[in-house]
Amino acid sequence: MREEEKINNGVMKSSDDDDDEVVMIPCLDFSFYNNNNGLENWKKMMSKKVREACERHGLFYLVCDDQIIPKGLRENMIMGMKELFDLPEETKMKHQTTKAYGSYTSESPLSQSFGVYDSHLLQVSQEFTNLMWPNGNSSFCETMNSMSAKLLELNYMILKMIQEGYDLPKHYIWETEDMLMKGAVYFRLMRYKVPSKENNKEAGENGLVAHTDKNTLTILAQNDVEGLEMQTKSGKWIQLEIPHNAYVVIVAETLKAWSNGRLHAVNHRVKMKGDKERYSLGLFTMPKEEAKIEVPPELVDGNTHPLRYKPFTHGDFIKYFVSTLDENALDAFAGL
Ligand SMILES: O=C(O)CCC(=O)C(=O)O
Numbered sequence: 001m002r003e004e005e006k007i008n009n010g011v012m013k014s015s016d017d018d019d020d021e022v023v024m025i026p027c028l029d030f031s032f033y034n035n036n037n038g039l040e041n042w043k044k045m046m047s048k049k050v051r052e053a054c055e056r057h058g059l060f061y062l063v064c065d066d067q068i069i070p071k072g073l074r075e076n077m078i079m080g081m082k083e084l085f086d087l088p089e090e091t092k093m094k095h096q097t098t099k100a101y102g103s104y105t106s107e108s109p110l111s112q113s114f115g116v117y118d119s120h121l122l123q124v125s126q127e128f129t130n131l132m133w134p135n136g137n138s139s140f141c142e143t144m145n146s147m148s149a150k151l152l153e154l155n156y157m158i159l160k161m162i163q164e165g166y167d168l169p170k171h172y173i174w175e176t177e178d179m180l181m182k183g184a185v186y187f188r189l190m191r192y193k194v195p196s197k198e199n200n201k202e203a204g205e206n207g208l209v210a211h212t213d214k215n216t217l218t219i220l221a222q223n224d225v226e227g228l229e230m231q232t233k234s235g236k237w238i239q240l241e242i243p244h245n246a247y248v249v250i251v252a253e254t255l256k257a258w259s260n261g262r263l264h265a266v267n268h269r270v271k272m273k274g275d276k277e278r279y280s281l282g283l284f285t286m287p288k289e290e291a292k293i294e295v296p297p298e299l300v301d302g303n304t305h306p307l308r309y310k311p312f313t314h315g316d317f318i319k320y321f322v323s324t325l326d327e328n329a330l331d332a333f334a335g336l
């Protein structure tokens with residue numbers, strides 16, 4: 001299918017083979033964000049669409065111009081990842097930290113990943129690159145550093161739009177920025193290998209088990225090999241058809257808690273089919289450990305939206321999740 005045929009009025013269709021459920025995932029074009037003409041109106045309208053998509057589906061596709069993220073940078077990043085994952089296993093294993101998910105892992109035979117905290121800081125990207133390429137690889141370092149910095153800016157931009165989408169009073173927006181946008185930044189690089197032939201049938205082979213993200217907001221990019229699936233609110237799993245060059249924005253649990261459960265933390269997984277390797281990368285933002293996650297009073301309404309979560313610190317929630325690995329951790333830990 002050609003891209004133009006897949007996109008209809010900025011809306012993507014994905015369907016499940018055994019059923020007629022059609023889910024329309026919006027594809028939002030952020031290209032004019034840096035254009036001053038009519039910016040305020042554009043932002044208002046886009047903020048509402050972002051909020052709506054995050055409430056309805058818990059994810060949306062995003063395309064943007066080179067001012068937000070240059071296409072060449074994204075291509076270089078994916079090419080650089082191939083080079084990185086092709087390094088010898090013992091070199092990749094050198095990336096080990098004590099932070100949760102902050103190391104190289106190849107737990108499943110089908111997938112490997114690197115987790116790097118704070119790669120938007122040049123020094124961190126330099127240290128990581130020097131560990132992987134002791135003779136240097138300045139182009140990878142620069143690419144990794146700018147890609148994570150650009151994705152981080154975009155991540156914060158979307159978080160601000162979500163708040164604007166709720167028309168929260170200005171003073172509250174500053175408080176929320178403090179709560180949600182001043183914490184850790186996590187960059188994850190993933191490779192999924194081609195599944196074996198006998199497992200390479202209809203259902204595909206598990207690349208990443210079903211989960212919700214436990215941070216605030218995630219932005220993903222992939223090479224053009226599909227595999228990411230989401231569970232709809234009615235419980236169906238559908239394979240996403242991500243438009244070429246689009247990013248996937250995913251609502252995570254902490255943002256769901258902040259919004260009093262209005263924003264949907266979508267369950268997703270990766271299933272590998274076909275004969276091509278899949279590369280993906282994700283920029284995850286999360287609050288500071290000590291940040292207190294508290295629902296804004298404006299998002300509580302006794303009749304339609306009674307308070308669902310008590311205040312909690314992000315660090316305590318993550319500790320609880322890591323110790324239980326319970327996919328219902330948010331409700332078990334902070335649900336009322
Ligand atoms: O590889 C992907 O597209 C999904 C990755 C993902 O969901 C995650 O790292 O949390």
Ligand SMILES: [Fe+2]
Pocket residue numbers: 211212213268
């Ligand atoms: Fe995820």
